[in-house]
Amino acid sequence: MNMEERFDRIIEPITETIKQHLRRIPEDIKRQTQEIRLRTGRPVCLYCNKGIYFFSRAGRILCYPAEEMLTATRDDILETFRAICSYSVYSHQDEIRNGYITLRGGHRVGVGGTAVLQDGKIASLRDISSLNFRIARQIPGCAQELLRQMKGRWAHGLLIAGAPATGKTTLLRDLARELSSGRSGPIRKVAVVDERGELAGTCIGVPQNDLGLCCDVLDGYPKAEGILQAVRTLSPDIVVCDELGGMEDVSAVEQGLNAGVTLVSTIHAGSAEELLHRRPAVRLLETGAFGTVAFLGERSSPGTVTGVCKAGDLLAQIHRNYSSDSGGEPVWPAGVA
Incomplete structure (x- = not known):
């Protein structure tokens, strides 16, 4: 599976309002992308080898922040989070407690939110506010x-x-x-x-x-x-x-x-x-x-x-x-x- 296919695979759980723009980005940017960041009320970001990219609301790629950018709503975050967990959040509690969920293909989604403490230790997270999609890369021969x-x-x-x-x-x-x-x-x-x-x-x-x-x-x-x-x-x-x-x-x-x-x-x-x-x-x-x-x-x-x-x-x-x-x-x- 090449990097473009890996990119397309990792965005599958993301809500359609955001995913439709991610699908259309150029292949060379898909190959460069290391992380996709969703934060409640903040711009959708792509972290690439050569910098950070944003999106206009119309889906145009931006190299710098601007007005009228594509942002992730609270509903986007919650619906994407549920999809990441295959709509069974409880079955992923051990991973969530450690701050991440592993997806098929070795990709990992970091989860940010409010800690629920029990006996001074993190028992779970609530009020999920950010998701960091880290794309697993295979580079044969790099070692x-x-x-x-x-x-x-x-x-x-x-x-x-x-x-x-x-x-x-x-x-x-x-x-x-x-x-x-x-x-x-x-x-x-x-x-x-x-x-x-x-x-x-x-x-x-x-x-x-x-x-x-x-x-x-x-x-x-x-x-x-x-x-x-x-x-x-x-x-x-x-x-x-x-x-x-x-x-x-x-x-x-x-x-x-x-x-x-x-x-x-x-x-x-x-x-x-x-x-x-x-x-x-x-x-x-x-x-x-x-x-x-x-x-x-x-x-x-x-x-x-x-x-x-x-x-x-x-x-x-x-x-x-x-x-x-x-x-x-x-x-x-x-x-x-």
């Missing part, structure tokens, strides 16, 4: 340059770091495809733990995205359970999972490392400095599961690797300075949380 730079070091674990919308999941998807198909070396058995359904885009047991010839998918599994399940039942050479970041993920990674598998994953961090200012990220590196960290570039060029470095070199920035008052503990940079 080849990274694998070339790695020169086999991926076997010691790889963590891909980048800011939001820089192509982390796209690159991770192609890494799974390259490694499990033998396109960049020997064929490897790859297990993908697809907690949020973004990597494989599985629908009724069939992955909608190409993850290669020798890849098994554990769809919907939490990372810790998925990693252990893969090790117990699938004997993978490599386990791939997306979006690490919390302290609970550190435990999952440690369990996978103890099982003797190579881990490849992603994390939100726009730079080495940002990565090292997040305690969970540092703890992930300290597990020894990731020998190499690859950093991605700007949103305008998704999936572009701007730097590859050893995890040990990053940790050295923290551990080389010790405070006599800290009892031999590393001195953390200011702002580490």
Whole structure:
């Protein structure tokens, strides 16, 4: 499925008053589009590689805000939200609680609204006010340059770091495809733990995205359970999972490392400095599961690797300075949380 077809697929749940204009946009803009944003009472926006586009009420594409723009009404938001949930909002409560809904094909819709708290934790959302349609992209071969730079070091674990919308999941998807198909070396058995359904885009047991010839998918599994399940039942050479970041993920990674598998994953961090200012990220590196960290570039060029470095070199920035008052503990940079 090409990018134009993916664009047409993701807009299906959107109300006709907005969708009719989205259908008519030029093919080159469809190919560029990364996100479609709907906000109550605000202009409909397309976030593309080269900028942001709006629409006039007549459907003309605008490069800058103007009067009489196409806006999303409250009814547009609510009707689109219900369609995204296949008119069964209750069955999607776990996803909604986490702020997103995954669509067929691995596309994801971020949901904004008012939190409903229960015992201090988010139980649900109400008064939905914004929807962010993020288009899942397949770019075959985009991981080849990274694998070339790695020169086999991926076997010691790889963590891909980048800011939001820089192509982390796209690159991770192609890494799974390259490694499990033998396109960049020997064929490897790859297990993908697809907690949020973004990597494989599985629908009724069939992955909608190409993850290669020798890849098994554990769809919907939490990372810790998925990693252990893969090790117990699938004997993978490599386990791939997306979006690490919390302290609970550190435990999952440690369990996978103890099982003797190579881990490849992603994390939100726009730079080495940002990565090292997040305690969970540092703890992930300290597990020894990731020998190499690859950093991605700007949103305008998704999936572009701007730097590859050893995890040990990053940790050295923290551990080389010790405070006599800290009892031999590393001195953390200011702002580490």
